[in-house]
Amino acid sequence: xxxxxxxxxxxxxxxxxxxxxxxxxxxxxxxxxxxxxxxxxxxxxxxxxxxxxxxxxxxxxxxxxxxxxxxxxxxxxxxxxxxxxxxxxxxxxxxxxxxxxxxxxxxxxxxxxxxxxxxxxxxxxxxxxxxxxxxxxxxxxxxxxxxxxxxxxxxxxxxxxxxxxxxxxxxxxxxxxxxxxxxxxxxxxxxxxxxxxxxxxxxxxxxxxxxxxxxxxxxxxxxxxxxxxxxxxxxxxxxxxxxxxxxxxxxxxxxxxxxxxxxxxxxxxxxxxxxxxxxxxxxxxxxxxxxxxxxxxxxxxxxxxxxxxxxxxxxxxxxxxxxxxxxxxxxxxxxxxxxxxxxxxxxxxxxxxxxxxxxxxxxxxxxxxxxxxxxxxxxxxxxxxxxxxxxxxxxxxxxxxxxxxxxxxxxxxxxxxxxxxx
Numbered sequence: 001x002x003x004x005x006x007x008x009x010x011x012x013x014x015x016x017x018x019x020x021x022x023x024x025x026x027x028x029x030x031x032x033x034x035x036x037x038x039x040x041x042x043x044x045x046x047x048x049x050x051x052x053x054x055x056x057x058x059x060x061x062x063x064x065x066x067x068x069x070x071x072x073x074x075x076x077x078x079x080x081x082x083x084x085x086x087x088x089x090x091x092x093x094x095x096x097x098x099x100x101x102x103x104x105x106x107x108x109x110x111x112x113x114x115x116x117x118x119x120x121x122x123x124x125x126x127x128x129x130x131x132x133x134x135x136x137x138x139x140x141x142x143x144x145x146x147x148x149x150x151x152x153x154x155x156x157x158x159x160x161x162x163x164x165x166x167x168x169x170x171x172x173x174x175x176x177x178x179x180x181x182x183x184x185x186x187x188x189x190x191x192x193x194x195x196x197x198x199x200x201x202x203x204x205x206x207x208x209x210x211x212x213x214x215x216x217x218x219x220x221x222x223x224x225x226x227x228x229x230x231x232x233x234x235x236x237x238x239x240x241x242x243x244x245x246x247x248x249x250x251x252x253x254x255x256x257x258x259x260x261x262x263x264x265x266x267x268x269x270x271x272x273x274x275x276x277x278x279x280x281x282x283x284x285x286x287x288x289x290x291x292x293x294x295x296x297x298x299x300x301x302x303x304x305x306x307x308x309x310x311x312x313x314x315x316x317x318x319x320x321x322x323x324x325x326x327x328x329x330x331x332x333x334x335x336x337x338x339x340x341x342x343x344x345x346x347x348x349x350x351x352x353x354x355x356x357x358x359x360x361x362x363x364x365x366x367x368x369x370x371x372x373x374x375x376x377x378x379x380x381x382x383x384x385x386x387x388x389x390x391x392x393x394x395x396x397x398x399x400x401x402x403x404x405x406x407x408x409x410x411x412x413x414x415x416x417x418x419x420x421x422x
Contacts, residue, residue, distance in 0.1 A: 025053075025063055026418065030071035030394055036078050036369035036383030039361070039400050045076060047390040050416035055384045069418075071394050074410055077364065078382050079126025079391035081371040082155070082346050083289050083335025084268055087113045087120070087128065087143060088136040091341050093301045098172045101135035101184050109136050113143050117154025119344030121419070124409040126391040127156040127381055129335065129371075131210050131247065131268065132163035134184040141205040153419070156391070158375060160210040160247070161201045162186040164194070164235065166226035169217040185212065191234055198238045208375075209239040213248040213264070214255030225255040229262050236263030245376060247289075253277050260286050266333060266374060271295070271314075273321045278328035287331040287374040290322055292352040294337035322356045332358070333374050334367035347406050360403040367406075390416035 025048045033043035035055065046054035046062070054060050062068075088109050089100060100109070113136075120128060133140050140159040147154035163185040172181045186201070188194045198209055211232055218224040236246040240263065248259035251271040259267060260280055266287045267273075273281075273288075281288065299312050311319075325332060336349030353363045372382025380389050394411035412419045 024048075025066040026413075026416075027062060027066050027068045028071060028076055028392065028394070028413075029068065030074045030076040032075045032398060033384055034075055034077040034364055034368075034400065035385065036372075037365060039075075039398075043076075043384075045384055045392065047392075047413070047416050050390055052384060052386055052388050052390050052392075055386060069411075071411065074394040074396055075398055075400075075405075076384070076392055076394050077399070078368040078372075078384055079155075079393050079412070079414065080124050080346070080367045080406070081334070081375075081382060082120065082125045082128040082338060083266075083333040083367075083371050083375070084291055084337045085120070085128040085130045085335070085343075085346075086132060086134055086337070086339030087116045087130050087157075087343065088133050088139060089339035090116070090343070091339075092298070097134070097184070101172055102182060106136055106139060110139050110143065113139065114146070114152045114154070116339075116343035117143065117147060117152060117157075119342075120338075120346060121153055121155050121412060121414065122409070123344045123346055124393040124395070124406065124412060125155055125346050126393070126412065126414045127158065127371075127377075129158040129160075129208065129375055131160045131208075131249075132185060133161060134163075135182055137162065138204050144205070155414070156381070158207045158377070159205065160208050161204055161206040163210040163212065163249075164188055164197060165212045165215065166217070169215045169226045170212065191231065194231055194234055195238060198235050202239070202242050202244065206244065208244055209235055209246050210268075211235055211246060211248050211259070211264075213250040213259040214252045215249075223252050223255070225252065225258055227258065229258045232259055232262035232264070243376075256281075260284050265376075268335075269294075269337075270321060270325065271318060273325060275324050275328065278325045278330050281325075281330050282328050285331075287333050287370075288325050289333040289335040290318070290325070290353075291335060291337040291349070292318060292322065292356060293349040294340040296348075296352060297341040319356055326357060331370060331374060332366055333371050334363065335371070347404075350403050350406060354403045361400045363403055364399060364406075 028045045033040045144157040165185040167187040167189040174181045214225045239246045245265035247266045248264040249268045250256040250259045251269045268289045350363045369382045372378045392413040396408040397405040399405040
């Protein structure tokens with residue numbers, strides 16, 4: 001068979017045909033390639049089956065049946081990695097978190113999750129770290145397996161299942177103390193329950209263990225630490241023994257410090273982090289997933305007219321802590337807590353990271369190689385390099401000059417298969 005050249009114009013028509021040619025090689029020829037670290041203007045990428053086999057200047061021979069895909073005007077880059085997602089939630093201005101947990105059936109939430117997975121993949125995010133089902137038990141396990149089986153379209157999933165909270169600290173809350181409501185995470189009290197719950201979640205399919213290091217459980221509803229260093233250290237020890245990470249929701253300085261000392265791999269949110277806390281994170285190699293877009297969305301749900309009204313105190317404070325983290329040299333992941341806002345709008349976090357002071361190239365790194373390494377998957381995804389999985393996207397233009405270009409997705413390849421338009 002002679003080599004088949006596919007232009008960008010014909011791509012949408014021929015993608016279904018290309019997707020079924022699993023044993024053929026595919027050569028991708030964009031204007032530029034972002035390899036997860038740097039941008040290159042003279043690279044091509046050769047894929048065979050589900051792996052990248054060549055990446056760089058065209059100095060290798062092609063087999064006769066190679067499919068050649070011309071990507072004129074486009075940038076090829078690793079499939080983007082969403083670092084903090086909840087596929088089983090949807091925007092809080094549609095239905096409140098409490099009502100989603102208490103009033104939506106598990107069937108409805110699973111169906112929504114399938115739609116959210118499809119939208120996420122179409123937006124160029126080929127992997128998500130999904131940090132808790134928020135009352136939907138182990139439905140993330142079923143969602144992940146349905147994607148792997150090809151039942152539905154969606155990204156690779158790194159899942160946390162139920163997450164851990166101290167008994168009585170989380171929600172939903174009842175105004176009647178005699179009524180126990182279904183909870184959005186697994187409640188534990190004491191080392192024995194912690195050990196049993198972590199082991200149970202691993203047995204059920206958790207790829208990562210998530211803990212709420214602090215939460216709004218103070219006397220006046222303020223955020224306070226809810227686990228000791230000893231308790232979280234046990235979580236980390238059990239998780240790490242199974243080659244899994246412990247990740248911590250933490251917004252208070254003390255909650256962050258306890259999680260850092262206990263062995264958490266990432267801190268989620270970090271809203272009130274200080275220079276000393278971020279210094280300790282840097283020393284211990286703990287990454288920050290700042291979730292800027294969640295706070296941005298919630299403030300708008302509460303009435304803030306962005307671009308019209310002055311920025312609320314919460315937004316101004318977040319800008320300051322984000323700047324402190326960058327100054328301390330903390331590794332910053334890309335993850336927006338999507339589910340608080342719409343799935344498929346994942347690039348919103350990347351745009352805010354630039355607005356808060358990162359360069360576009362730094363944000364591209366955060367959403368690819370930095371996330372992959374921080375989450376323990378750097379040997380599989382996050383870069384364009386021989387031997388890694390062929391999760392790739394192409395966007396129209398150069399996103400290193402304008403981060404908004406990551407929204408102009410023209411091609412999505414997952415596991416070596418070029419996917420048709422959604």
